Amino acid sequence: MSAEPMLQTSGLIAGYGNAPVLRGIDLTVPAGTITAVLGANGAGKTTLLRALSGLIRPTGGRIVFDGVELGGTPVEHLVRRGLVHVPQGRGVVEELTVEENLRLGGLWRRDRTDARRALAEVYDLFEPLARRRRHAGHQLSGGERQQLALGRALVARPRLLLLDEPSLGLAPRVTAEIMALLRQLRDDTGLTVLLVEQNVRSALSVADEGVVMALGRIVVATGPAELRDDEQLRHAYLGF
Known part of the structure; x- marks a missing residue:
């Protein structure tokens, strides 16, 4: 597993209109890993993915993808670089x-x-x-x-896959199959995944790193075992 960063943000600020949602996000996603982004509804998880994929324009901070600062790069150019976003709701035509x-x-x-x-x-x-x-x-x-x-x-x-709530509305068996596929893609192809997921247990079962967001900020970034074992943190931010 590579320790080189595939994605880095520093002081990332973004939102909608005059309402900021992300309030200074510092995030590092190593290449060839799965990073799970967790937190309650309204924490800013989906907004983070939308800012990273160019669907909304940040108002502050930096996004560096594979050593290149993105800085307003159009969505289609991001896809050509290997950054691909699967939004919540699946988006099938x-x-x-x-x-x-x-x-x-x-x-x-x-x-x-x-x-x-x-x-x-x-x-x-x-x-x-x-x-x-x-x-x-x-x-x-x-x-x-x-x-x-x-x-x-x-x-x-893709070299970096941004995946927003892939288990939403799915049966547990199907969710398990999708998580197993993400693990397989990471192991077999070196795909890097940034996974936003409400199903905390499923996400932590495949993640190399867990990031917990609250009110537009990252409050914890640590290994999945530490998140599972920290009862106070789980009750405060993850609801189990």
Whole structure:
């Protein structure tokens, strides 16, 4: 596991209009790791991912991705650099087929041979998608839609995957499958993952590092075992 940072922020401030949500975020995500971002609703977790992926413009601080300061880089350029965001709610285009949704992830890519290879790899990872490649998005189950959203991101060949609430609304078995896949991708490909998740136990089961947010700030950053074992911290910030 590499100790080199894939992502670093310092003093990151962002929000909506004149209402700041992030109030000075200092975060380091080592390459080849899974970092779980935890905290109550309203802590700023989703806003953090939106700021990192260029969906909202920070009003202060720095974001450095793989040694390069981003500083207002357009979203499409971030994707080309390897920073890919899977937002909460899965974001499947319901009118398009499974295969058409997946191909959206590779539209910008010039290497068409590797784009086809990436598509085949996604079908190997998600056998239900292979069976239903000609079905429209609205015909899929919740678990299949989450697989499709993940698969579309993987077709883009991410180096850093920002993943917002992948277990939302899913059965425990499906959640466990998704967490196992994240672990597999980290171990087999070196993928770096920044995972926002309300299912704390599931997130900590795969995370290398846990970050707890409250009121737009990071209050704790430590190993998953320490978070599980600290009863006072769990009760104060994580609700279990």
